Amino acid sequence: MGTVAIRSVRKTYGQLEVIHGVSLDIADGEFVALVGPSGCGKSTLLRMIAGLEEITGGEIAIGGRVVNDVVPKDRDIAMVFQNYALYPHMNVRDNMGFALRQRRLPRAEIDARVADAARILGLEQLLDRKPRALSGGQRQRVAMGRAIVRQPNVFLFDEPLSNLDAKLRVQMRSELKELHQRLGVTTVYVTHDQIEAMTLADRVVVMNGGIVEQMGPPLDLYDRPGSLFVAAFIGSPPMNFLEGIVDRDETLVLDDGSRLALPLPVRGKARVTVGIRPEHLALAAAGWPAVVSVIEPTGSETQITARLGENVIRVLIRGRTEVRPGETIHLAARAGDVHVFDTGSGRRLTARALEGADR
DSSP states (O other): OOOEEEEEEEEEETTEEEEEEEEEEEOTTOEEEEEOSTTSSHHHHHHHHHTSSOOSEEEEEETTEEOTTSOGGGSSEEEEOTTOOOOTTSOHHHHHHHHHHHTTOOHHHHHHHHHHHHHHHTOGGGTTOOGGGSOHHHHHHHHHHHHHTTOOSEEEEESTTTTSOHHHHHHHHHHHHHHHHHHOOEEEEEESOHHHHHHHOSEEEEEETTEEEEEEOHHHHHHSOSBHHHHHHSSSSOOEEEEEEEOTTSEEEETTSOEEEOOOSOOSSOEEEEEEOGGGOEEEEEEEEEEEEEEEEOSSEEEEEEEETTEEEEEEEESOOOOOTTOEEEEEOOGGGOEEEETTTOBBOOOSSOSSOOO
């Protein structure tokens, strides 16, 4: 079985600790994305699963077997890197079958596995080409094919799409998801791109400074971020934040003196940060007044950047708008779309009545 159990894993380089006791259980067949900014520890954790980095403390088990001291080739994993790592002097067929030849599998079995992977990935017409004659997307398919032929219990992906252009990344995301649905192999996928994580994974693990900040199904993290860090990281365009003091009448008083009527979960001079996603703000006949500074139409959507007092706020609306820079608009949000965080700790505050109100 392709289960992965990470138990209180730590990693230090000299006096510097970069992974701080991470624990995570990955079920057989699950697709888990490790996401976070550069330096958060996601790639280091992946490399420890692969055996490419030594574990300072804790345990990693794959398929129920502790693999702390097991060499990478014996861990029953296959890893796909962001730089493809193809042998330039070998054609596609030989690149895909190289690891199997090293294991001295019969030639007929190697050919059958390569042919099957080539069919799955649409590489059948490219088997005799060298890597230099392939596009970036085709090279990435070859790298995935090399992993598939090994028939591992666990796939490990280290930012495999980061070298592709935007259009090809979208295409390859779809192909990766279809591949996982077809093969059902446990997959651990590292990316700094939260859109990749949201669209591909069954479960997203958000890392921050060597710890797990929050984990769960993608839409759970989007709907109920547990901290300011997760709220800022998950979602595109990013969430708007307004910081201020809660007045007695549940009004948020911003630092510039602006007053916003909001259903807030705390009373009496508490300092909070309110988060509202751009797509959850709407233009209204009455509401918070904001002066438009930039209009960015994309065809199906329009992003409006405006100033609410001294705060910059972004609004994402479906379709098009007649609003122009310099105009004053009024904004409203449903209570259920308002997220409230303690400014000091950054943790989410539980609301008494953040659900059900209309715009």
